[in-house]
Amino acid sequence: MYVIHLRYTGALAEIDDALDAHRLYLEQQFDAGAFIIAGPKIPCDGGIILAATMDRDRLDAIIAKDPFSQQRLVHYDIIEFNATRLAPGLNLPQSS
Template identity: 90%
Template sequence: MYVIHLRYTGALAEIDDALEAHRLYLGRQFDAGAFIIAGPKVPRDGGIILAASMDRDRLDAIIAEDPFSQQRLAHYDIIEFKATRLAPDLNLPQSPWL
């Protein structure tokens, strides 16, 4: 799995202009099973995405499709980890890339 930390590099006005396209992109990735959780940071200077396990090259290609990436509005820090514990009664979807 991956934690993706987005840090905005563009002005908030630029982020707001690209936000609808970014949300459509997120929706496609959730539908495809690539993303599990996503949301803005508080304060609003970026966001966090939890991504399913997959080849890193595949993840990099997915991130390259993000309008924030294409417009150079965010920097992405990516942390890979192996989930070994899960809270009781919490079920994570299975990725098609496992």
């Protein structure tokens, strides 16, 4: 699995202009099973995405489709980890 930390590098007006396209991109990735959790940071200077287990090349290709990435509005820090514990009642997504 991956934690993707997005940090805004563009002007907030540029972020706002690209936000609808970014949200559509997120919806597509949730529908495809690539993303599990996503939301803005507090304070709102970026966001966090939890991505399913996949090859890193596939994840990089998915991130390249993000309008924020295409417009160079964010910096991504990507942390891969192996989830070994989970709170009761939650299920880990299957590897794809």
